[in-house]
Amino acid sequence: MYGSETGFLARESLPELFSLLHVQGFDIVAPQIQDGSILYQVITGAEQLPSGWQDQQQPGSYRLTQTESPLNFSWANGPQALKPWLFAPREVIWRAEKQPDGRLQFCEPDAPDRKLAVLGVRSCDLAALKLQDAHFLNNRYHDPYYAARRKGLLIIAVNCSHPADTCFCVSTGDGPHAEQGFDLCLTELENGFLISSGSETGNDLYEKLPLTKATEKQLHNQLQQKLSASKQQRALPQIPVKQLLSERRDHPRWDDIAERCLACGNCTQVCPTCFCHKEGDLASLDASTSEHLREWDSCFSEGHGYMAGHQARPEIKDRYQQWMIHKLSSWHDQYGRSGCTGCGRCTTWCPAAIDFVEEVNLICGDES
Amino acid sequence: MSDKPRIAVHKFSSCDGCQLAFLNMGEDLINLAEQVEIIHFAEAGPVAEDALVDIAFIEGSVVTAHDQQRIKQIRNNSQYLITIGACATSGGIQALKNLAADAADWPAQIYGQPQYIDSLDQSGAVSDYVKVDFELWGCPINSAQVVELVNSLLRGVSPIDHQDKVCLTCKQEQIVCTLITQGKPCLGPVTRNGCGALCPSFGRDCFGCYGPAENSNTIGLANRFAGLGLLPDEIQRRFKLVHASASENQRIIARDLTQDLAQDLAQESSDE
Amino acid sequence: MTRAAPKPQCDSHPYLPMEAEVVEFTAESPSIFTLRLKLTDEQQNQLYSFQPGQFNMLYLHGVGEVAISIVSDPQDERLIDHTIRAVGRVTKGLQQLKPGDRLGLRGPYGRGWPMQECKGQDVIIVTGGLGCAPVVAVINYILMRRKKFGKLTIIQGVKHSDDLIWRERYDYWNTLPDTQVLIAADHGGAVWPFHHGRVTDLFSKSIVDPANAFAMLCGPEGLMQAASTGLIDLGLQPERVYLSMERNMQCAVGHCGHCQYGKDFICKDGPVFSYPEISDRLGVQGV
Numbered sequence: 001m002y003g004s005e006t007g008f009l010a011r012e013s014l015p016e017l018f019s020l021l022h023v024q025g026f027d028i029v030a031p032q033i034q035d036g037s038i039l040y041q042v043i044t045g046a047e048q049l050p051s052g053w054q055d056q057q058q059p060g061s062y063r064l065t066q067t068e069s070p071l072n073f074s075w076a077n078g079p080q081a082l083k084p085w086l087f088a089p090r091e092v093i094w095r096a097e098k099q100p101d102g103r104l105q106f107c108e109p110d111a112p113d114r115k116l117a118v119l120g121v122r123s124c125d126l127a128a129l130k131l132q133d134a135h136f137l138n139n140r141y142h143d144p145y146y147a148a149r150r151k152g153l154l155i156i157a158v159n160c161s162h163p164a165d166t167c168f169c170v171s172t173g174d175g176p177h178a179e180q181g182f183d184l185c186l187t188e189l190e191n192g193f194l195i196s197s198g199s200e201t202g203n204d205l206y207e208k209l210p211l212t213k214a215t216e217k218q219l220h221n222q223l224q225q226k227l228s229a230s231k232q233q234r235a236l237p238q239i240p241v242k243q244l245l246s247e248r249r250d251h252p253r254w255d256d257i258a259e260r261c262l263a264c265g266n267c268t269q270v271c272p273t274c275f276c277h278k279e280g281d282l283a284s285l286d287a288s289t290s291e292h293l294r295e296w297d298s299c300f301s302e303g304h305g306y307m308a309g310h311q312a313r314p315e316i317k318d319r320y321q322q323w324m325i326h327k328l329s330s331w332h333d334q335y336g337r338s339g340c341t342g343c344g345r346c347t348t349w350c351p352a353a354i355d356f357v358e359e360v361n362l363i364c365g366d367e368s
Numbered sequence: 369m370s371d372k373p374r375i376a377v378h379k380f381s382s383c384d385g386c387q388l389a390f391l392n393m394g395e396d397l398i399n400l401a402e403q404v405e406i407i408h409f410a411e412a413g414p415v416a417e418d419a420l421v422d423i424a425f426i427e428g429s430v431v432t433a434h435d436q437q438r439i440k441q442i443r444n445n446s447q448y449l450i451t452i453g454a455c456a457t458s459g460g461i462q463a464l465k466n467l468a469a470d471a472a473d474w475p476a477q478i479y480g481q482p483q484y485i486d487s488l489d490q491s492g493a494v495s496d497y498v499k500v501d502f503e504l505w506g507c508p509i510n511s512a513q514v515v516e517l518v519n520s521l522l523r524g525v526s527p528i529d530h531q532d533k534v535c536l537t538c539k540q541e542q543i544v545c546t547l548i549t550q551g552k553p554c555l556g557p558v559t560r561n562g563c564g565a566l567c568p569s570f571g572r573d574c575f576g577c578y579g580p581a582e583n584s585n586t587i588g589l590a591n592r593f594a595g596l597g598l599l600p601d602e603i604q605r606r607f608k609l610v611h612a613s614a615s616e617n618q619r620i621i622a623r624d625l626t627q628d629l630a631q632d633l634a635q636e637s638s639d640e
Numbered sequence: 641m642t643r644a645a646p647k648p649q650c651d652s653h654p655y656l657p658m659e660a661e662v663v664e665f666t667a668e669s670p671s672i673f674t675l676r677l678k679l680t681d682e683q684q685n686q687l688y689s690f691q692p693g694q695f696n697m698l699y700l701h702g703v704g705e706v707a708i709s710i711v712s713d714p715q716d717e718r719l720i721d722h723t724i725r726a727v728g729r730v731t732k733g734l735q736q737l738k739p740g741d742r743l744g745l746r747g748p749y750g751r752g753w754p755m756q757e758c759k760g761q762d763v764i765i766v767t768g769g770l771g772c773a774p775v776v777a778v779i780n781y782i783l784m785r786r787k788k789f790g791k792l793t794i795i796q797g798v799k800h801s802d803d804l805i806w807r808e809r810y811d812y813w814n815t816l817p818d819t820q821v822l823i824a825a826d827h828g829g830a831v832w833p834f835h836h837g838r839v840t841d842l843f844s845k846s847i848v849d850p851a852n853a854f855a856m857l858c859g860p861e862g863l864m865q866a867a868s869t870g871l872i873d874l875g876l877q878p879e880r881v882y883l884s885m886e887r888n889m890q891c892a893v894g895h896c897g898h899c900q901y902g903k904d905f906i907c908k909d910g911p912v913f914s915y916p917e918i919s920d921r922l923g924v925q926g927v
Binding site for chain 1: 653654655656657658659680699701702703704705725727728731740741742743744886887888890891893894895896897898900902903905908920924925926927
Binding site for chain 2: 700702703729730732733736
């Protein structure tokens, strides 16, 4: 049984975790500070982890500040985390080659076989991963590229201690602390990390790390951190949003949103559960070879609702409805739960500063 | 005569930067030369301005009476006519003069002997004068756009009109948003992609050189710029640069923004 | 849901096309054509089977893929027919193909028409718009197995009389026993021998017994919505009214998200739905 034990890893021993992962052939992806934001990138050592950084998030605004604190994870999130590492923003899914006699040959690229350990995964993103798995893996058809990357993925969750003002994972039931879906889960304390394991692979690492038994005080601090992180300003309404949203397509608030919405698709691109992508072809000028690519798309794009000679969603209002109603309503029917895990990215990274939670509350508000 | 498609590249009032998208294609330029017959391309060598061609590429805007005649002749000589770049497609940066009330007086103010200047009062897009079959937006366009376009034409299918917003490229490439993290007045949310989000990748806000995207909510973005603290004049200048003549940008430029924003703000404070 | 789509034939790499050869090209009208295709790999050819109403993804080399419904009969000798209207980028390119040319094909995809369920029953087919290929598959299927079905009414609506293709085919079908063809044009010409007006006006003339009939609809959503309501008013059971829906399809396997129609992915949950399955969304703007 995993997760029954909690050990303590002193901050100065964190490099041991890196060494263990490197020995097992993993590249390590972890948060980095770049261009005023937190991005998940490949790093080689624990000393590259940023420390003392905090994020201030508001609708349409993201600012980082650095403090003297030694903490590596005292922030909520950045624009992306796991999604681009599994569902690539752009990739070739097959290649067509035209032989001199006119015959066509179709070849698939080599499946990705990289072993990646991602450090610093939040519980909201673990919940989102489960939804992406449901879409790309546990569906009637199986996505070979997502599957190959998923197979090589090791997840080291870090519980969220500093949710942003835009976060609402408590109201979706997806945070702030990770309960499952990880190999290892860390809680960051002043001098180090409480660690528990969530898989066989995690157990193996757990056994090899220089851990001490967690003290009562440390476990108490962990609980306090969870309670404190659970106090979030925003919450999705605890009412049957699924039904109400699709019944209220005529609510005047949609028109108000459409005046502000830029149909730029940022919300869908940063959303950890959005799966839409488009396909296209890039041929050599002599047409001997052509690559068939897929890249992230958005329900805010013209091409999304395009049919020969007809557009299903011509207006920005139609597209915002598709985004929100799909996320909070259709997803229940498709994958058994809401498609929102409360990360708040759609609100922070919206250039028009549209507050997703506020809009849901206004449209469904009379019932709350 | 070969059965390869015959192409011509014509220049009007422009900086020649879009023609470089052909010359900078590298290996693909050799491949292109094998697939098509380049009949007229003065910057690259061949000159046959009046030849009949299958495809004519037009760089530059129409700014003289002679240009008006030339573009009509080229249209008559071409099966398929494509504008390349901002100048040919929307009038370009020189179309800023279309906004001036006294553009007709400019030559006298600038030149010692203005009688030698043959210039229309307006800088016009090619489509103001003749039918255009396809528009390639950008300032300047790049080689990847040209390769994709020519590829479609060689296969006998219509080219893809990429109209999505720059934001999609930024997010795919994990380029950090300058508007969200720095409060910069980025035009990415209303601008066509295709540039590879070049400016944002260097931490600079997009200034819209690829022109308005599909469903460009320029009014929504202008209001947001006001929320970021930009003054009405600063907001209008953002939309004036490269595609001042585009209708989506005109919605901002032609408005009395000072009054509109004052009204909006008054409305917001009364709502609160 | 009782009617599930058949199990995919190639599960390991759902995106990879097979090579097909153009066996025959038939121009039906200036903008409509039929491609008869054959898979070039004999093993793939043997394994390939489909049901009426299913579709394939056709790939034109260097240009792209497009979803096209299959119009040939499932029992045909391994020849797959697609009737295509040249309206989009890929379809206009496909129009240039000649016999012997190669292209990519993957499929079949989706859930087709309820051919097993409606054996022994009357069938009323309502189509609108130009060359509604998905129901041609059904008409051919029924006519080839005429005794296994009851009466058949085919109602075709067109905007303008000039839009009617396959006029000879309709005339021929109308001569067959227990088979009736009714045609309506919003705008008929001076010599238009058929009905002026909407297809729904013609329901009362149908020879089918509404209590024992299945309906199969294909065309613009507005037409299908009006036709569904009209047929139910006529006495058809709502769950026996079937509609073939259309949205942008790129992956055909429920991954790319473009074909979402409310909770359903048209590519894998459809394209054919029964009326009660989608009546909550039919005709709603933006869905």
